[in-house]
Amino acid sequence: MVKTLSDSLTYGKKILKPFFVLCVLLALSGIKTEVFAEKKGPEPDIKVGERLFFGLIPSGEGSASCVSCHAVHSGDSINWNPSAVEMAKVAAEMDLATFKEHLLTPTGAMREKVHVKYQLDDEQLFHLQGYLVQLSENGVEDAPISINKLLIFLLLGGLMTFALVDLIFTKKIPYKAIHVLIIVFGLSFQLKLVAHETIDLGRSQDYMPDQPIKFSHKVHAGDNKIDCLYCHSNADEGKSSGIPSAGLCMNCHQVVRNGTNSGQFEIAKVVDAYENNKDIEWVRIHNLPDHVFFSHAQHVNVGKRECQECHGDVENMHILKQEHDLSMGWCLDCHKATNVNFKDNDYYKTFEALHKDLDEGVRDSIKAADIGANDCMKCHH
């Protein structure tokens, strides 16, 4: 998981948020009741719905709680089932009868297995749907985060301040070595932290965001052994590798509608996008700064590099992750170490002197950097 300063800062915001929400709620409570009062018919008890969802009210003999499959938090491990919010969005648009049918008389392998155990009466279903409607409107909170670097940073700061104060004024700890030790250790740790964070500014190694569709490279490239270039054919031709169009997905998913892991829900999203002209907004993972001009064709087509050299073990990734930091040093190091396909590609005949060196055994190989791969303007136009 990516751990940056960001998480802790958002944590700070999180503490404030409930207060804010509470204030707003208090202020609005008067208005709210009025609005509800105007509506006809019974109101769902959100609390009961929520308890049902989290399994605090039993929902049937031997059945699992909803939340055990439909996670309310996004996370770094893949959960093939639709998330609570996605599901809530679907449920929010149904009337009660459809919702009931959808929930209790399931289709699809996974749902059949699990949902069949549910025994919910109409009233419970009504409350449950009420909760889901609310969930679809409000979304879920981000996953709580663990203690992290900023907290350590602040803790050390506090500790050092305490040591300093004690050293000069209060003098409660008799051994000065302890103060010094705390300050030295604290300072060096803080400096190291700052240095690392600064160097990593703008880089995003290990970035693995949630995607709008739970697409697994492992299933496609690993298990089903689809060639990378089948979907990313542009990598052979152009600068970018290209993200396959929904139309390309449909080449297979015209037929394949039931996923090994995800069931029908995720594939249905692609079909829906394709049939109803909806864009699929993938989250871009590998980003280079605007002043860097990288060409996939040069590396994949000409250089005959394997995709995995830069992108890591993609065929084993359920959630795609940025393997390397994509820093300039990383590029240059590779250029210095990689042999050019000097003999097979006629383009390189231009380098007559180097060919002579090779023939005469002066050199045993030509590295990319030897023929100017590390010139500034090769990548920075």
Added chain:
Amino acid sequence: MKEYWRSLEDLLPAEEAPQEKKSSVVLSEGADSSSNSRRDFLKYFGFSIASAAVLAGCERPVKKAIPYLIQPEEVKPGTANYYASTFYDGAEMVPILVKVRDGRPIKIEGNDLCQMTGGSASARVQASLLNLYDESRPAQPTLDGNPIRWEDVDAKLLETLSTWDAEKEFVILTPSIISPSTKQLIHDFKTKYPFVVHETFDAYSYSALKEACHKGFGSAVIPSFRFDKAKMVVGFNVDFLGTWLQPTAFGRQYASARKLTEGQREMMRHVQFEPIMSLTGSNADERIPMSASDEGYYLSSLYMAVAQRSGMMVAAVKGPDAIDKVADELVALRGQSLVVSGTNDVSIQSLVLEINHLLQNFGKTINVDKPINLYQGCDKKFDALLSRMESSAVGAVMFWETNPLYHAPLNGRTKEAIKKVPLRIGVQSQQTETALVCSYQLPAPHFLEKWDDMELVDGVYTITQPAIRPLFKTRAPQENLMAWAGFEGSYYDYIKLYWKDQIYNADIAKGKQFETFWKISLRDGIVVDKNKKGASLTYSNINISSSTNNYNSPNSSNDLELVLYQTVPVGDGTLANNPWLQELPEPVSRVCWDNYVSVSPAFAALRGWSQGDVVDVNGLEMPVLVQPGQARNTLAIAVGYGRSNAGRVASDLGKNVYPFVELKNGHRSYSLPKVEVVATGGTYELAATQSHHSMEGRELVRETTIAEFLANPASGNETHAKVEKLHTSLYHEHEYKGHHWGMSIDLNSCIGCNACVVACSAENNVPVVGRNEVRRSHEMHWLRLDRYYAGDTDNPGVVRQPVMCQHCDNAPCENVCPVAATNHSSEGINQMAYNRCIGTRYCNNNCPYKVRRFNWYDYTGADTIPNNRVDPAGMTLDLKRMVLNPDVTVRAKGVIEKCSMCIQRIQDKKLTAKKDGRQLADGEIKTACQQTCPADAITFGDMNDPQSKISKLLKDARQYGLLEELHTLPSVVYLSKVRNKDKNKTLS
């Protein structure tokens, strides 16, 4: 060596040189208005560093990547597609290729299948791309200023047309229509509504030339001129390299006839008589200043002299000496010469035709059987239209991309006449003055958004095809007609049908089916029907006795004359709302963003004026520019400026002198025989790039004459051999194991049209800085065309030199960069890493060529800090930023930039070769400047390849490096200029 001087100030001793004139008008364009002091900056600096460090860590911007749902087969993300199309702005027509990246047109190139232009394009063609992204374009149809839907427009006009009073005319006023389909459509429209009258109005008039041709050939045509077939060209007040008729094609012909490379040892001779210093005149081998009113006298003397030498019995008239000498030369080159004049006067044009007839040039250098279809307008017909309007015979007028209120106000007569027309419809792709008086304002698409076809010469068809979907709610004027006439389908269908019925035949399609032929035509953009021939016309003598009688003596009056001319960048003013064109310096005066009154040095001295003094010319207050070489009693002002409603950039820029244009003998006359001019006492600082970066007293441009060149090809270039002998270096030399890029510029071919400058700006995202910044010498062009004068101020010789980064092997800039942001590549390119640059400008100071440019502000919106921005022309708007080339970094404030030899193009072509597994072919990589050059003056290639064109040019005796005595070892070399004149015998 000649004494070259850059501007008049250089001729004066240092203490006399006038101090730089500051504008008496306070101008603010934002740059100076910032109240932040250095101290504030430091205060914020500390805080922002701290906060940036924290903030940068906390928010990772989530970037979305949204693929196509169904990806079109031909579209590959990040790979450009090229579409063949045609540029036509009512003046010039050039077949083009449009480079489209991810759905956006980002560059225009000439279509290399066109034999006329050979893949070149002019500055205006290059710049027309930016008009597409003009935020001032009319965005939706309006009726009396209120937005209206197209359906409602159609409904209302259908009703109007169906209940039309047949007594009244419904006039469609178009520029010259060279589209055969549109002509047919207008014809069909007229058949449907017989009261419709089609009239043609050209923004700049050449109707006298047509009338003279009508007299001589019985058909009002504009002949094709073949400068490449002439061994001698004599021009009278004509700027055929800059603005006259087809400058791109003429520039190419002209340069090809004067090249001295590849063994060619013969060169066309060019003599020019003119009142102002035009681009064409500045290229002439010999140029004689002549006042506009004397043109008739000069031409009639030439006619007499040629007639006499042709054995005709004519009265002996003593003409100017130069004319006699020219006549001798012309007569010796019968059938291989060409005399042209740009004056819109029938008697002048008749004289020119008669002279060419005597010289037997018809069918050789002038072809009337293949006339060009441009400029079909006739001023006499326009005059008649105005009369009909005045007599209320016209019930409606539709201004179809025409702007007569601006181009021909005719003392307010046009306005009054138009006001008498009850229904006025403006169909415009840009804001115009005429649209303001129209009740219906119907936006038309830019030419890159629509379908059309063109037939420049009979049988040569080109296609205009859209390269982007319309950005605004526009509709092609042709589609308007189709909607109002109730024709089925779109204009595209109409064109295709027309092509199927009228153009397609087995010969032209080489036996292919129509659909295949249509696809091939779309791909090529140009189709030639060799069997289609124009009517063969025979010449019958024009009676010019009245002209020769009228013009038998020089003008004796001492009146001040005013000449109105088109500048190379702005032309007639149609495309004026274009930042690239406004920023482009006029090739001779090197002034941009304004027009001005140019006066001769003698006259300026007489009145005690210098550049920047504001004078009043017939009520118009304008700054003075002293122009060496101008006829003594002549003032000159450029048209195309002073637009009152053109959009954000061009409105109120300079002064409008079209009101000075009057009908003379039925044709619009672009000169006034008498004007009054007085100084107002004010001053105005012109934005000139002229006395910047002065490089005096050194052999920058080397020059020789043809005779000396033939005797010794290295003549004029003796210094090169001397410098070569001294070649030694303390530095160790670079070793280029693969490519070694180099460029050669043939100064003898370069005509100074400045197309390369705009092409470079478009290709490399070069910022537009605006008038105030140019005044502060902050212009950013990577490539400039230096212009030097030599000899006396009344009639100086002119040389010019394109200068860009010379990519020195011993680059002075590289040594001084403290952060190694500029260094040498393994292929000989002087690299500039923008993201590494910290803006010390040491390199700029150390560069002897002054080709490095510093981003004093953020001109293109690369920064996130709004205070850094200087944006006089809207170049930071999202719409205009769509023109940016995604393969080139947009530079932020505080970094140096300069010519990269179009490294992105080099990389692209290298990659193509690598993918194909073959060696790069010579000439495969073309830099932007090279590709657009009509004169083919620029050669780029691999100096390590002994077979390449550049390697051969490096062995040319005329080759030298700029400031080579400094031992910078530039990779850009120049070929010296050769003049086709005798050193000892001159005309004047």
